[in-house]
Amino acid sequence: MTAGAIRISGRTWAAALLWGLAARFAVLMLVVLAVFILPRLLPGDPLGIMLSSDYTQNLSESELAELGARMGIAGSGAEQFGAWLGDLLRGNLGYSATHARPVATLLAECLPWTLLLILGAMPVYLVLAALAGIGAGRAAGGRFDRGLTGFVTILASIPPFVTAVLLMLGLAILWPVFPASGALPMLPSDQLVIRTGQIALHAILPVTALALHEFARFYYLARGEAAVLTHRPFVLNAVARGLPPCRLLAEYYGRNILPTFVARLSDSVSGLVSAVVIIEIVFSYPGIGGLIYGAILDRDYTLLQGATIAVAAGLLALNWLIDAAGTALAGRG
């Protein structure tokens, strides 16, 4: 009701933090269980998929059994789960037979590329959406607002894989200014500067597709918040004091929109990750999305389990941190 009516004392805040952590740990445990059961409901198993190609046909029974044990599919379901959970608790994510490498190594190679896309897109769409949304919301109903909101509404109704395909078609195939796939050219340069340039060039299209996907969500948010802020007394007072436009934008609108942005970010990161998976597949980007997709096709249980758990743990940790920051900001009124 009044300013600062709800104040969060240090102790209850710490308690809420711990409680949030415990809740997220419980969710992670559910993910661990689901990620073990779900792939096994798919038709076929890793061994079967491998044997469907002809050069492994002449393996003996004992060789097949040994291979199955290495893939983690020997014994009953409960035994498999026990063995896998034991490994997991020791920090061992298992061994991928398809890639013939430990899952942890594969993840370490792919995660940076996915993070590059996410961390590249995040500032782009957050800043652009805030600027555009504030501009439109300050004069809600005006010409700028009507034009931009109409455009964003169309943008918001296009699913990310379509945007990705359209971008690729337009800027990589019909007018090939950007590379269509991969994160690096066939023969990457050895020089750091050139190599960084090549990475950036390859990342532009996927990052754009990802940013466009999230832009609409945050544009609407910023526009709505700004329309309300325009009528709040402290903004009127600041206008009456003749503050420079950039200060008004950053310190008055920006700072006051931040808590809602943070709150929305915490529930939109999971959507961001599912979008990144699709975009990586479209652009054949060597990130974790392509890895998971391949693992599903190959019925590579260990890799699928390891990758999903790594993504889920990362998401939950991020979600926890963002929520904590959001609670701290919201207390300011």
Next chain:
Amino acid sequence: MIRIRNLSLWQGDQAILRNISLEIACGETLGLIGPSGGGKTSLARMMLGIVPRMARWSGQIVVDGFDVLRAPARRLRSFRKHDAGMIVQALADSLNPHLTVGQHLHETGQDPHRVCLNFNIPVSLLPRLPRDLSGGEIQRVLTALALAKSPRLLLLDEPSAALDPANRDWARQRFAEGAGERAQLLISHDLELVRQLADRIAVMRAGELAGIGPAHVLDAPQHQCIHKFMAPATKPAFSLPSATPRQAETGGLVTSGICHMIGGQPLLRNISLQLPAGECLAVLGPSGSGKSTLAQILAGYITQPKGRIRWQDGSRPPRVALISQHPHRAMAAHFPVSEVLAEALRLAGDRPEAARIGPLLRDIGLPDTPEFRARRTADLSGGEAQRLVIARAIALHSDILVADEPTSALDPANRDQLLGLFNRLKRECDLALVLMTHDRLAAQAVADRIGYLKDGRLHPGWPND
């Protein structure tokens, strides 16, 4: 220096200002008085070129040859930044909730520490966010922000309502100092302040200038309108003796050991108080002494890890209502007036019929018309919003009413009506009333017990200042 010609402002079909013409010369202070909701604040905002969106206007405002309403944005901003200053009443939300006092004062382009010394702001407030400031502290920050640039045009919109007596004197001196070099418009319900500062006085009601004349009209009001505004000479209910002392107490508020910290500093230490039902405790004290915080604790908005707040006899939990110091913040901006009251009636278990809303509005001195009932709370003036919040609290039929500066935005006539209403509620409804105020007269009129906050403790009796 300022010339306003035939200024009118409409919002939808409603005329907010009608055909206003007035002039303020350099070195002159014009006092603008009138009942709340009359368009005084809208006029002051228009003088800075701030026109509400979706509103139509006509007329002209010229400041030193500069046409405020038709100026390009860049020139207008420079005018607001360098030439004009406006001090508004410190309602919540007057300052950016995400900037500290220091960051606000930095906007003046001067050293925040020096501004603090100049404007009677303790340096310890610099790192605080507005949520940890009292009404009086916010008011002084607003004053500093407007006065630090030495404006040629100073608009004062209830500049002292949130201040305690000592700071009010200080503020009055600041407004008098240098008044010779600037044009001042003073909007206030505090007729004493208007009398001391204004050279001429204008009365405004319902968007029209009802009269304008030299300051001594206040001493012998001729105009019927001024007369009416200046509170009836006889004060009904105001001077009524409080109820006969109760023999069998029906209950009461008992608290012990209330403590509160702000930024590691204790604000309230170990506060204990007792208040029987049907009595009023007035809590006074300088600004920043913790009155609003105590009000929020008593109303249960801030949890108390150690202290205890009990309702004696204990057979049922008491119903507590808080009248917030910041009425606009305390109501949903999109609610119509009738919905605000209907919601409170539903909460109290009554049926929210129109017939029940009418008496609530009339008791508090608000117009009971269909147009007023349909108005959004965001469009109410400061005084109207304050009275609506009070009416809402009364509709709850609470056992304890905690009123935080309920009279700060009211004109004298409304204030007397409110105090009379408080006295009646105490008598008839056995209400335990806790009144946080700077207003000694109000305290005198309704309080059975007086206390003041100093250094975090509640002392009995009047503060000696």
